[in-house]
Amino acid sequence: MSWSSAIQGLIEEFQDIDSQFEKLEILMDFADEVVPLPVDEWNESNLVKGCQSIAHIEVELVDEVVTIKAAADARMVEGLQGILTIAVNGNSPDDLLALTPDFAEEMGLLNTLTPSRSNGFRTMFDMVQNRVKELTK
């Protein structure tokens, strides 16, 4: 599958790093990409269910463009949310719904994480797609 330049950049960022520690450090750096969701906007509907950490994602459509705001109590989860932000923000609903989370595999990201966190990434990705489907009904 061909990826957008933003996603291709993510894949290249991780591809050549052998050190697990360094991969995790870079993952955590991506937390800076998150558009923060303020605590007072955390609610049951934007809670990421099944995530071992506390994580929230709010999905909005502004001028037919997908935007997410997110927050988490663990830095690595915030890093995953940052990667998700780069991958999904700015997409049209159609492009977002055509996207698959396989780019994370290509990044070599999921095998860096525990199963619960790699599942958490897929859960967050699915949550964004499902919310976009609801918003475009």
Next chain:
Amino acid sequence: MVKDAFPILSREVNGHRLVYLDNAATTQKPQVVIDAMANFYSTSNANVHRAVHTLAGEATEGYEACRVNLKSRYNAPRAIITSGTTEAINLVAHAWGRTNLSKGDVVVLTEMEHHSDIVPWQMLCDNIGIELRYVPVQDGELDMDAFAVAIEGASLVCVVHTSNVLGVRNPVEEIISMAHKGGIRVLLDAAQAVPHEMIDFMELGADFMAFSAHKMCGPTGIGALLVNEETFAEMEPFMGGGDMIETVTLEGSTYQSDEHRFEAGTPRIAEAIGWTAALNWLGEQDLSAHHERMISAARSVSDSLLERGITVYSRLGDGDAAVVSFTHPTIHPEDFARLLDAQGIAVRTGHHCAQPLMARLGITGTIRASFYLYNDQADADALIAGVDRVLEAMA
């Protein structure tokens, strides 16, 4: 070197020497255990009991040798082989609880219990209406004044011998003595105790004692419930089939009179043989000497963590298990543990199946480094070096 007996400890994880400090969850297996199980499947595999052929005889002998070994090592009149501590406690709830408890009878638990010693009793509470009382934890220890009040009129006390979260060894001798003065039965969850100290079941005086093989160098999937004769006589089977029967007719069945009445179905034969090998191997070890080394290493970790502004919840007294539970003021436990794993250091995070204790401590989870007899000061030093690298990365 003890480490040399454990092949897994020579592997690397993420390019680093494995420093395995998740022993309260499960311990590694010495080669003799691996060999014993492989040898059984290679040479003697058969189902136990009733068949007359040679392999069945060897399998039966191997399985029953585990029971003989358990009874001998722990001085126990009865040793029921289970799938582990959890099944052993559930067995007490079903086989003894349903027969001897009724609506309104009191079972005393503590806030320090593993979920495996809470949930079976909550289920029994829902089913037959027993009353549950919980002894609170104060400053990481059981509140013994509250315990004295809680046991008034109780039928059973269920208490963890040594906490899997804090490593605290509870005053089980005093607990048993107080309970027995009131005619109250006592169940000890000894999953974290038997790996660290020799226990004479009859001398200690508990009525039930539950533990698992895998926390003492044995295989997963097998454990035991030790029971004294008087209490054993009060238990009724709750799982039917397989070796627990004596005769079966269309009108009804009769049951075995010994421990087999509680071991329905094909038992864990290879695991029993592996556990025997582990018990024999442990029998050659000086547990006291190992304990002194482990607690010293754990204390050095605790001191170093405190120096770095990290909160440590473990007491690490002379009789406690070498378990260091800690939290950092800002770094999430999962992030901390993942960064340690990237350096080859295995620790556990989360609530450790003790959510009520977490609630009492006012936290949702800890990072837990737990030592066993193959760990040494070099492992403790590696952990602290790993912690320093995490702190540097997260600064």
